[in-house]
Amino acid sequence: MKFRLLPALLILLAMAVTIRLGFWQLDRAHQKEAIQARIERFESAAPQTVTKTPIAAQSIEYHRVRAYGRFMPERVVYLDNRPYRDQPGFYVVMPLQLADGGYVLVNRGWLPRNADVRTAMAPYTTPSGDMWIEGIARADASRAFELGQGGSAAHQSIRQNLDVAAYAAESGLSLQPFVIQQTNDSGDTLVRDWPAPTLGVERNYGYMFQWWAMAVAALGFGLYAARRAATKPI
Known part of the structure; x- marks a missing residue:
């Protein structure tokens, strides 16, 4: 040829x-x-306690964790466009002030959107005082498609996405570099039917x-x- x-x-x-x-x-x-x-192995592992000692997100992601502290409702962030069973709503993300002085963000659960007023939040409760929070460590509080840049978390409670490092810089809180996806019930009416990780x-x-x-x-x-x-x- x-x-x-x-x-x-x-x-x-x-x-x-x-x-x-x-x-x-x-x-x-x-x-x-x-x-x-790794996810399947961590499902049966004992939960790791989160304190103010920094933990790398890569080493703890998908691990069962627990943390003891009190919520900071004045710094809540609502992540928009998080549907649940075809109903629009928000994820409620709130810093937890740890008992030893550190901080970690907690994705507390899902909240339905008000059909008439987008910025009017449905009622939910925030426990006062120190309590145990249990959940799964995640690198972020979930990501949604976003055009452009999100607003400042320090001045805007409703956002499309929330970067942990950016929020730490804006708020001045010494946050752990991951988010706890809460799984235990704290009597707040929020939905925690978390979707399984899709790889x-x-x-x-x-x-x-x-x-x-x-x-x-x-x-x-x-x-x-x-x-x-x-x-x-x-």
């Missing part, structure tokens, strides 16, 4: 790129499987096969083109 240099190089380049992207998706799938195994491993495997199928298709096209060129009359 006669091969033309430029078309052959382009086909080889296409194959190299698509094969590499396939392996990248395979690596992402393996990473997510490791996270899933999307199946999508990564699907993309992997798609990239590798494109590599095979590029090879097949190259061989077909070369055969046509070889049998073409001069």
Whole structure:
């Protein structure tokens, strides 16, 4: 067969790129499987007590935790566009002042939105005094699609998203770099039917096969083109 240099190089380049992207998706799938195994292992582990001693978010995420302190309702943040069973609502995120002097953000639960006045919050209660909060450590209080930048958490209680580090800088609180997704009942009427973490491993495997199928298709096209060129009359 006669091969033309430029078309052959382009086909080889296409194959190299698509094969590499396939392996990248395979690596992402393996990473997510490791996270899933970690989540399942932590489900049966004893909860870790959170104090003012800093804990890296990467080392504690998805771990069961507990913290003892009192809520700071004056610094509440409502995360908008958090639906529950097709009903619009908010996540109620509030700092917890730990008994030893530290702080940690707590995603207390879901609150329905007022159908008539968006900024009018449905009634809920905040326990006073020190209490135990139990939950799951998460890197953030959930992320929703956002156009542009959110407002300042120090001056705006309703936000689309909340970055822990940014909130710590705005509020001046020495926060732990993660959020506790509360699971225990504190008699406040908030909903804590938390969705299970969706890692999307199946999508990564699907993309992997798609990239590798494109590599095979590029090879097949190259061989077909070369055969046509070889049998073409001069």
